[in-house]
Amino acid sequence: MTAEHPDKKGLILAGLDPSAGAGLLMDIKVFSAIGVHACAVPSAIVVENTDVVKQTAGVKISTVREQLGIILDYSAVNGVKIGMLYSAETIRLVIQTIKRYRLRNIVLDPVLLSSSGAPLLKRNARNALRSLFPLCTIITPNVQEVSALSGISIQNKDDMIRSAQYFLDTGAGAVVIKGGHFGQKGLDLYMDRKQHAFLKGRVIDKDVHGTGCIMSSAITSFLIKGYDKLESVRLAKAFTEKAIENSYKLSSSLKKYIGMPICTNK
Numbered sequence: 001m002t003a004e005h006p007d008k009k010g011l012i013l014a015g016l017d018p019s020a021g022a023g024l025l026m027d028i029k030v031f032s033a034i035g036v037h038a039c040a041v042p043s044a045i046v047v048e049n050t051d052v053v054k055q056t057a058g059v060k061i062s063t064v065r066e067q068l069g070i071i072l073d074y075s076a077v078n079g080v081k082i083g084m085l086y087s088a089e090t091i092r093l094v095i096q097t098i099k100r101y102r103l104r105n106i107v108l109d110p111v112l113l114s115s116s117g118a119p120l121l122k123r124n125a126r127n128a129l130r131s132l133f134p135l136c137t138i139i140t141p142n143v144q145e146v147s148a149l150s151g152i153s154i155q156n157k158d159d160m161i162r163s164a165q166y167f168l169d170t171g172a173g174a175v176v177i178k179g180g181h182f183g184q185k186g187l188d189l190y191m192d193r194k195q196h197a198f199l200k201g202r203v204i205d206k207d208v209h210g211t212g213c214i215m216s217s218a219i220t221s222f223l224i225k226g227y228d229k230l231e232s233v234r235l236a237k238a239f240t241e242k243a244i245e246n247s248y249k250l251s252s253s254l255k256k257y258i259g260m261p262i263c264t265n266k
Contacts, residue, residue, distance in 0.1 A: 022210025134171025
């Protein structure tokens with residue numbers, strides 16, 4: 001029996017985590033599980049495992065540019081997942097690339113810090129990151145990223161709505177505020193210019209590395225498959241819960257789990 005080849009292609013630009021629990025390698029696994037071919041360009045190399053980040057190094061900008069060109073000059077893609085970008089120079093290149101190739105279905109996970117607190121975006125690059133927002137279909141910040149980018153500290157649902165409005169006012173097409181870090185585990189807010197919806201999910205008591213990467217990659221994949229924005233977020237949330245439920249440890253000496261993307265016929 002011959003396997004069916006994916007008819008949709010996506011591009012991933014993110015940092016490379018050698019544990020494959022987050023970043024580029026996890027994003028590829030998510031795309032593949034949902035049935036999207038993943039083209040992938042590393043923006044940075046991160047020396048990390050599930051528990052700790054020791055070092056980060058940005059990929060040479062000319063190398064990132066050449067890698068993007070060698071893909072996009074020869075093949076159209078149906079969507080783009082953007083994760084760790086590391087520097088203002090890389091962000092400016094991404095903006096130029098989106099405009100040059102008229103890319104669509106752009107999902108930005110605005111990665112600022114690792115879950116262990118290590119910086120993954122240079123502090124002087126935050127304004128450059130904001131300039132990317134108007135090109136994004138959906139932005140997926142957690143509450144710490146919301147606070148750092150908007151200045152709004154999330155304590156309740158009203159704060160989630162106010163912060164979502166900030167991202168819409170800066171030009172994003174839609175935003176997903178991931179609320180798990182302010183005591184409302186499993187609660188996310190989806191908001192665009194026409195509607196908002198609080199999405200309550202199952203609470204699974206596992207400390208899993210890279211869940212933001214899984215969620216944003218799944219959203220991108222479902223957009224690529226043709227679902228609208230809100231339905232893509234709903235499907236991605238369920239997909240992420242299943243990945244958490246089936247997570248495992250890379251080693252018994254490490255505390256955090258790695259999510260397990262489960263194949264889907266969606």
